[in-house]
Amino acid sequence: MGMTIAIAGKGGTGKTTLSAMLVRTLIDRDLTPVLAVDADPNANLGDALGIEIDRSIGELQAETLKTVNDLPAGVPLSRHLEYELHQAIAEGEGFDLLSMGHGEGPGCYCAVNHILRRYLETLRRSYQCTILDNEAGMEHLSRRVSHGIDVLLVVSDANPAALRAAGRITRMADALELHIARRFLVLNNLRGELASRTHDEIATTGLEVLGHIGFDEQVFESNQAGHTVRDLPVDTTALARVSELVDRLLEKEENR
Numbered sequence: 001m002g003m004t005i006a007i008a009g010k011g012g013t014g015k016t017t018l019s020a021m022l023v024r025t026l027i028d029r030d031l032t033p034v035l036a037v038d039a040d041p042n043a044n045l046g047d048a049l050g051i052e053i054d055r056s057i058g059e060l061q062a063e064t065l066k067t068v069n070d071l072p073a074g075v076p077l078s079r080h081l082e083y084e085l086h087q088a089i090a091e092g093e094g095f096d097l098l099s100m101g102h103g104e105g106p107g108c109y110c111a112v113n114h115i116l117r118r119y120l121e122t123l124r125r126s127y128q129c130t131i132l133d134n135e136a137g138m139e140h141l142s143r144r145v146s147h148g149i150d151v152l153l154v155v156s157d158a159n160p161a162a163l164r165a166a167g168r169i170t171r172m173a174d175a176l177e178l179h180i181a182r183r184f185l186v187l188n189n190l191r192g193e194l195a196s197r198t199h200d201e202i203a204t205t206g207l208e209v210l211g212h213i214g215f216d217e218q219v220f221e222s223n224q225a226g227h228t229v230r231d232l233p234v235d236t237t238a239l240a241r242v243s244e245l246v247d248r249l250l251e252k253e254e255n256r
Contacts, residue, residue, distance in 0.1 A: 003253065004124060006039075006132040006180070009155030010165035014188045016040070017219065018155055019133035020048035020229035021242040026129050027094035028234075029246070034095040035127040037120075040135040043099045046090065050228035055088045056101025082119050096127075151249060152183040154207060158190055163201040170207060182252065184210035186245065191215050210248055213241040 005022065009015040019036070026034045038045035038053070046053045064081060071080055090097045098120075124130045132149070154169050156162040170183055185207035187194075191214070194202075202209065216238035222231060232239060 002125075002128065003150045003249070004130040004132065005151045005153060005249070006134050006149050007153045007155060008134040008169050009188075010159075010162040013155045013157050013162050014213075015155040016044045016048055016133050017223070017229065018153070018186065018188060018213070018242065019045055019131050021232075021239055022131050022246070023049060023095055024229050024232075025239065025242050025246050026131075031128045032094040033127050035124060035130040036095055036097045037130060037132045038097065038099040039132050041101065042135070043101065045133045046097055046099065048229050049092060049095070049097060050230050051090050051092045051097050053088075053090050053097060053099040056099040057085070057088065058101025060084050060088055078119075085119055085123075149178065149180050150182065150253075152178075152180045153186050153210065153245075154183065154205070155186050155188050156205075157188055158194060158198050160197070160201050163198070163205060166207065167205040170205065184208050186210050186213065188213045189215045211241060211245045213238055 007015045007019045007022070023034050023036050026032065036045060036049065041058075043053065043056070060081070064077075064084070068077060071077065085098075088098060090099075152170070152173060154166045156166040166185060173180055173183070185202065185205055187202075187209060190212055214237065216236060218232065218236050219238045222229075
């Protein structure tokens with residue numbers, strides 16, 4: 001497969017839950033290993049997947065900038081960062097997780113960011129699929145892991161504000177020159193039929209709708225109880241809809 005999928009959307013539209021369900025679906029299909037990257041500073045993907053992160057890339061950057069002059073003689077910065085980055089990977093069953101953490105603080109991070117981007121691009125080649133749970137904007141993704149994204153899934157519910165945000169996200173991707181070839185809209189947490197105004201708002205995003213995911217009481221109750229996506233029953237309706245999304249993505253990949 002070797003596909004990198006970025007997920008973005010307005011806060012509250014369920015993008016992190018969708019990201020976690022994508023990871024689970026890929027694992028259930030034995031499309032492993034999967035690399036999950038939590039690129040949202042408000043990191044929740046680890047909670048959804050039931051795995052703890054001890055260290056974020058943001059923390060690694062800050063620590064490196066403070067200690068760069070104290071590295072042992074003969075140890076290149078690139079080798080030190082690659083070692084530290086490897087230590088920051090949390091290992092799960094069928095997947096690994098990296099948390100990008102908060103953005104940079106004071107200081108020049110240019111050299112550090114360049115090494116991290118290069119290493120992350122190399123790292124992703126070791127996985128069948130990479131899932132990037134991104135923040136609502138695209139700046140974080142652009143700074144850190146912008147190269148090699150195959151698909152952008154923009155998540156929205158039926159709220160007009162969320163759909164307008166979806167349109168802004170894809171326009172921002174253009175402005176940042178992320179060169180993402182395929183972009184789709186995923187409509188999430190839907191209740192009942194879509195109103196005609198909603199269809200109009202969808203059209204203004206300029207995005208092809210990849211799929212619809214209805215509001216799922218099982219997912220809601222599981223989240224409320226503090227359970228993980230890995231704990232959802234296999235017959236959960238939302239998981240079935242996510243599996244259909246994966247089918248469509250694989251079909252479109254084959255037809256490229």
